[in-house]
Amino acid sequence: MSLRAWPLLLALPAAAVLLSGRTTRPPRPADKARLAGRTFVVTGASSGVGRGxxxxxxxxxxxxxxxxxxxxxxxxxxxxxxxxxxTALAVATDVSDTAQMQHLCEQAIERFGNIDGWINNAGVVTVGRFEDIPLEDHLRLLDINLKGQVIGSYLAMKHFRAQGHGTLINVGSVDSEIPHAYQGAYSPSKAGVLMLGRVLNEELRLTQGRDIHVCTVMPWALDTPLWEHAGNYTGHEARMPTMDGPEKVVNAIIRACLEPIKEIRVGYKAKLAYWGHRVAPSINERLTGIFTEKGEIEMHPPAPATSGSVHEPVDAGQGIQGSRG
Structure with a gap:
């Protein structure tokens, strides 16, 4: 790394802390009042960030x-x-199934007349060495995390174009921009989510879709039931150290509904990770790999292999907060 990059690298912590609170503060009552009467579709709403x-x-x-x-x-x-x-409408939906997603869209319009915002949040995770995770788990994860967001984005954008306004919010991850060892399908799926948002925003610029907005929300690892549901082939319990609480991302999503921003890195950890990778990618990736090996796998108790909720939902974990912090 060039010597000229070190001052910027050293300044990153202070800059990240200063910027971290802008999108994660709870909306004020006057702001929240602007949401009244508007209609939002939320996928992955059964637990975690979606439920919140x-x-x-x-x-x-x-x-x-x-x-x-x-x-x-x-x-x-x-x-x-x-x-x-x-007012709420519950619609059982597998986001990877186009017919079920079309039914979801139709049910929303039939009940409420229109859709003002669509939040693509549904996702699953598998952890383990790439070749140790069954291929069918990799492919199923991509179906849910990436294909599901493509389907949701397509239906939302078609509706927004027809009515002339709307906000699409896709939930990505810090993994959208930084490779994460032992998440060989999850990281690519989230990278695809980020690129999807960038493409859609480029098309909106070209077609002057001024009242249609596309936001990609990228959090750090979160303490949600995602980890109780994880597919896990590491031989150890699936846990993440230094996780953020889900409330930061919930606040960021609500603020994006009110004040759309194209890309939102949630909290100082996500911002530090992003800028650290921009300034010194090779160092960042090497340290991330060591951190993953030691902090996410080796230090945790043994656990049997499981596909978690990748293929079928599990009953456990229907709250917003997780139990593996």
Missing amino acids: AALELGRSGANVVLAARRLDALESLAAEIQRAGG
Whole structure:
């Protein structure tokens, strides 16, 4: 790395801390009031960030269309939203199935008349050495994490073009920009999500779609039930150290509904990781690999191999917060 890069590298922590709070602060009551009566589709709403964002939208008076494979979890969330004064519609949906996603879109329009925002949040993770994870798990993950977002984005953009406005929010990851060892399908899936958003924004510039917005939200690792649901072939429990709480990403999604930003790196850890990789990619990737090997695998108790929720949903973990922090 060039000596001229070191001052910038040393300045990154201070800059990241200063910038980290802008998109993660909870919206003010006056801002949240602007969400009332608007309609949002949220995929992956049965737990984690999706559940948190849907609940916050419902509490703000929005109409929320809830999508996930676990109908019981969606129905419990819909009841919670309605108790909080919002309106919710639960639609059991596998995001990788085009017909089910089309049905989701049609149900939202039939019930509420239009869609103001579409949040593609559904995702799964598998961890393990690339060749140790069954090929069918890799392919199924890509179906959910990337194909599902392509389908959702396509349906949302078609609707937004027809009505002349709308906000698409795709949930990526810091892995969208930084390779992550032992996540051989997850990192590429999230990189695809980021590139999808960039392509759509380029097309909006070319066609002057000024009232249509595409945002990609990229968090650091989060303490959500994702890790309880993880496919795991490492031989150790699937855990991540130094995780952020899901509330940061929930706040970022709600703010994006109000003030769309093309790319949102959530929190100072995600910003440090991004800028560290921009300034010194080889060093960043080497340190990330060591951190992954030691901090995510070797230090944790043994565990049997599992495909987790990759192929079929699991009953455990229907909250917003995880249990493996």
